Amino acid sequence: MKRIYGLLESCILAMMGAGMLWFSLSDRYGLLMNVKFRPLTVSGAVLVLLLGVATLAGAQKRRGANTFVFVVMLAVVVVGKPYLPAVGSIGQSDPGVEASLWEQVDTKRYPRVLLLDLSSRRPSEEASPGRSVTTIGIVKRLGVLSDRSSFALMTTFMYCCLADAVGFGVRVQWDDLDSIEDGQLAIVSGTVHNEELPIEMPNFRSGRAMVSSVNQHRYLVAKQILSYRQEDRLPTMTDAISGPRKERFGQALATAEMWSELDGPDRYTVFVPVDLAIDAMDGMKPVEMPPTVLESFVKAHIVRGDYSLEELEEVGSVRNLDGEHIKVRSANGETTVNGSRVLFKNRRTRNGVIHFIYPVLSPDASTLDP
Numbered sequence: 001m002k003r004i005y006g007l008l009e010s011c012i013l014a015m016m017g018a019g020m021l022w023f024s025l026s027d028r029y030g031l032l033m034n035v036k037f038r039p040l041t042v043s044g045a046v047l048v049l050l051l052g053v054a055t056l057a058g059a060q061k062r063r064g065a066n067t068f069v070f071v072v073m074l075a076v077v078v079v080g081k082p083y084l085p086a087v088g089s090i091g092q093s094d095p096g097v098e099a100s101l102w103e104q105v106d107t108k109r110y111p112r113v114l115l116l117d118l119s120s121r122r123p124s125e126e127a128s129p130g131r132s133v134t135t136i137g138i139v140k141r142l143g144v145l146s147d148r149s150s151f152a153l154m155t156t157f158m159y160c161c162l163a164d165a166v167g168f169g170v171r172v173q174w175d176d177l178d179s180i181e182d183g184q185l186a187i188v189s190g191t192v193h194n195e196e197l198p199i200e201m202p203n204f205r206s207g208r209a210m211v212s213s214v215n216q217h218r219y220l221v222a223k224q225i226l227s228y229r230q231e232d233r234l235p236t237m238t239d240a241i242s243g244p245r246k247e248r249f250g251q252a253l254a255t256a257e258m259w260s261e262l263d264g265p266d267r268y269t270v271f272v273p274v275d276l277a278i279d280a281m282d283g284m285k286p287v288e289m290p291p292t293v294l295e296s297f298v299k300a301h302i303v304r305g306d307y308s309l310e311e312l313e314e315v316g317s318v319r320n321l322d323g324e325h326i327k328v329r330s331a332n333g334e335t336t337v338n339g340s341r342v343l344f345k346n347r348r349t350r351n352g353v354i355h356f357i358y359p360v361l362s363p364d365a366s367t368l369d370p
Contacts, residue, residue, distance in 0.1 A: 007056070009055075010052055010055035010056045011052070011056065012052075013048060013049075013051055013052030013055065014049060014052030014053055014056060015052070016048055016049075016052070017045050017046070017047075017048035017049025017050070017051070017052050017053075018045075018049055019045075020041065020044065020045030020048060020049075021042065021045035021046060021049060023041070023045075024038055024041035024042045024045050025042065029041070047068075051068075128192065129192050129193055129194050129218065130191065130192065130193075131191070131192050132189065132190070132191050132192075132223075133189070133190065133191075133192060133220070134187065134188070134189040135153070135155050135187075135188060136155065136185065136186070136187050136188075137153040137154045137155035137169065137185070137186065137188070138153070138154045138183060138184070138185055138186075139151050139152075139153060139180050139181065139182060139183065139184045139185075139186050140152040140153075140154065140169075140182055140183075141177050141180065141182055142171065145171075145199050148173055149173070149174060149175050149176075149177050150171050150172060150173050150174065150219070151171075151172050151174060151177065151180060152169045152170070152171060152172070152214045153169055153170055153171075153172045153186070153188055153220070154168070154169040155168065155169055155170060168213055168215070169213065169214045169215065170214065170215045170218065170219060170220055171195075171199070171214055171215070171219040171220070172188055172190065172219065172220045172221075172222050173219060173220065173221045173222065174222045174225065179225070180225065186225050186226065187225070187226040188220060188222050188224070188225050189222070189223050189224045189225075190220040190221050190222040190223050190224075191220065191221050191223070192218055192219075192220060193218065193219055193220070193221060194217065194218055195216065195217055195218060195219055199216070234348050234349050234350045235349055235350070236263060236349060236350055236351075237259075237262040237263055237268075237270065237349050237350070237351065237352060237354070238250070238259060238262075238263060239349075240347055240349045240354050241253065241270070241272055241354065245274055245275050245276070246272055246274050246275060246356065247275065248273070248275045248278040248279070248286065249272050249273055249275075249278065249286075249298075249301070251286070251287070252278075252286035252287075252294060252297065252298055253298055255286070255287075255294060256291070256294050256295045256297075256298045258295075258298050258299075258302075262302075262351075262352070263351070264351070265351070266304065266351065267304075267305060267306040267351050267352045268302055268303065268304060268305070268306070268351065268352040269302070269303040269304075269305060269306060269307040269312075269318075269352055269353050269354075269355070270301060270302050270303075270352065270353075270354050270355075271301045271302075271303075271326070271337055271340070271354075271355050271357050271361060272301065272354050272355070272356050272357065273301070273340075273356075273357055273358065273359065273360040273361075274343065274356055274357070274358055276358060277340075277357065277358040277359040277360050278360060280359055281359070281360055286298075296322055297360075299320060299321035299322045300320050300321075300322055300324060300361055301320065301360075301361055302320055302321045303318050303319070303320055303321070303326060304321065305318070306352050306353055307353065308345075308346050308353060309328075309335060309342060309345040309346055309355060312328040312337075313328055313330050313335065315328075316328060326338055326361065337355070337357055337361065338361045338362045339361075339362045340357040340358060340359055340360065340361055340362065341357065341358055342355050342356070342357055343356045343357060343358055344356040
C-alpha cells in the first residue's frame with residue numbers, strides 16, 4: 001500500500017511539473033502572470049518535473065522534498081502574480097492589449113460581487129450559431145474592426161489563484177457606439193454567429209492582475225441593448241412619495257412644480273411628512289399656501305445629495321434647497337431631524353433616498369436649542 005501511495009505521489013509530482021512547464025512556456029503566461037518572473041516559473045517547473053521523474057525511476061525521495069515543492073508552488077503563485085511591477089508586464093503600446101477594464105467600471109454601482117453573480121454565462125461558447133441569447137456584461141468599445149463597429153461584452157468573471165479575476169467575453173456588432181460607454185454594465189440580446197474571417201481581437205488587462213479574453217470564433221449581432229443598473233429596479237421619487245398616508249406632500253410637490261427636478265439626473269434626499277403630519281400643521285396647509293410660500297415649504301424638506309440616515313448622523317447638519325440648516329440628532333435610540341421624528345428611513349429610489357417624518361420640519365436648525 002505504501003508503495004502504491006509513493007507511486008501515485010510521484011505521478012502527481014511529474015504531472016504538476018509538466019503542467020507548470022507547459023504553462024510557463026505558453027502565451028497564456030504573459031496574460032495571467034508577470035513575464036519578468038517567467039524564468040522563476042520555468043526553473044521551478046523543471047525542478048518539480050525532475051523530482052517527479054526521479055522518484056518514478058526509483059530514486060529515493062529525500063526528507064523535505066514535499067516542503068520544497070510547496071515552496072516552489074508558493075513562489076510561482078505569489079511572487080509570479082503581476083502585482084508590484086505588473087502594470088508594465090504587458091506593453092501598453094501593444095495593439096493586442098488594452099488596459100484598465102476594471103478602472104472604467106463604476107464599482108460603487110457595480111460591485112465585483114454583483115458582476116460575479118450576474119455574469120454567469122458565456123454565450124459565445126454555450127450558444128449555437130443562429131440562436132438568440134440574452135446576457136449581461138461590461139462594455140468595452142472596440143471601434144471599427146473590418147468595417148464593422150463593435151464592442152467587447154465581458155460576460156463571465158471568476159476569481160483565480162493566478163490572477164485576481166479572469167473574464168471571458170464576446171464581440172458584439174453594434175453600429176451606434178455613441179449610445180454606450182466603456183465600463184457600462186449592459187443587457188444585450190442578439191443572435192450568435194461564427195466569425196467567417198479571423199479578426200485580431202484585444203485582451204483587456206485590468207489594473208495589476210485581472211485579464212479578460214475575447215472569444216475569437218463567435219460574435220453577437222445585437223438586436224437590443226439595455227443599460228443594467230440596480231437603480232432601474234427601484235421606484236421613482238414620484239411612485240415612492242405617492243400613495244396612501246403620504247400623498248399630501250406629493251400633491252404639494254406637483255403644485256409647486258418640483259417633480260421635474262426630483263425626477264431629473266441629480267440625486268436628492270427628501271424628508272417626506274406623512275399625511276398626519278400635514279393634517280396636524282398649525283396655520284395654512286400646503287393646499288392653502290400661495291405659490292412662493294408653498295415652494296419654500298417644499299424646498300425646506302429637500303436636500304441636494306444622497307444621504308442615508310446614518311450618513312446624516314455622521315455629518316450632523318446639511319442645508320436644504322433654501323439654504324437653511326437641517327440638523328440631525330440621535331438620542332436614546334430615536335433620531336430626529338430639526339425636531340421631527342423619523343418614522344421610516346432610507347427608502348431608496350432611482351435618484352435618491354426618502355425619509356418619512358412626523359411632524360413637518362421646523363424652521364432653520366440654527367434657531368433650535370443646542
